[in-house]
Amino acid sequence: MPTPHYGQPRYRAIADELRRRIEGGTIPPGALLPTESALTSEFKASRGTVRQAIALLREADVVATEHGRGTYVKTRRNEHESNREAQPETRHRQIPANPELAALFAVDVGTALVEQQSVTRIDGAVGIVVRTYRLLRTR
């Protein structure tokens, strides 16, 4: 038997109710929504219906869902600064061999070496600096 819905589907009614609670301050920004199973029992709806409701809020950018954590109320401020996955900055330069490197490469001090530097940042701060040295002229 199909579920009768007066005017609007069940998932939308649930979404509206949740939105009222969010905008009314019952569920403040940054807070977790009740879990899906909690909403399921509260609204006496299936989990799929509850998820449909949450999907509406997510599309409206009212909440954000994190896998394994739950669904958060987004803060109104939405600068969206996700600068993750910073690629390392690399740079080449040619340097004369100092005594230590010259001894390693078995060349005269001052011999041209190629230094390649890679800087990996973590949250903006420098985490790892890698320097690779090669002889400019290969044997």
Next chain:
Amino acid sequence: MPTPHYGQPRYRAIADELRRRIEGGTIPPGALLPTESALTSEFKASRGTVRQAIALLREADVVATEHGRGTYVKTRRNEHESNREAQPETRHRQIPANPELAALFAVDVGTALVEQQSVTRIDGAVGIVVRTYRLLRTR
């Protein structure tokens, strides 16, 4: 940030990134990987996820883990017999930051840095020298 795993779960992406660093020489054979907690903060993932990523590399025989010690990059076994590259000699030492490195890490000159040097020989001659710099104390 929503964390759906479209196609690729998080732990596999982390494993891929670490493998890139290993094969790219950023983390040379014999060197220790960053600790699990360091990787946790770098990738903003839980420790369990980081451990899953490392487990992948361990299964692929790329690294080996020792209890209480850390995870090492395994020295690659001869994939070819004519490969005359010997295993790189690695070495750790603690050095004070010179002005250039101090500026990079945004610390005072003289701050303790860990320098890890890996020397790869080709036919007995030094071919590549890789130096990795990290802050002694993080977090």
Next chain:
DNA sequence: AGAAATTTGTCCGTATGTATC
């Protein structure tokens, strides 16, 4: 030698994503 700090090993509980029946 001993204590503290570090780092990995293991287990628990909770929650979402996906797939199947």
Next chain:
DNA sequence: AGATACATACGGACAAATTTC
């Protein structure tokens, strides 16, 4: 619609091995 199972993911807690002071 509902139920179940499994994979993914987070967080906390404690134990065990190792390193550092």
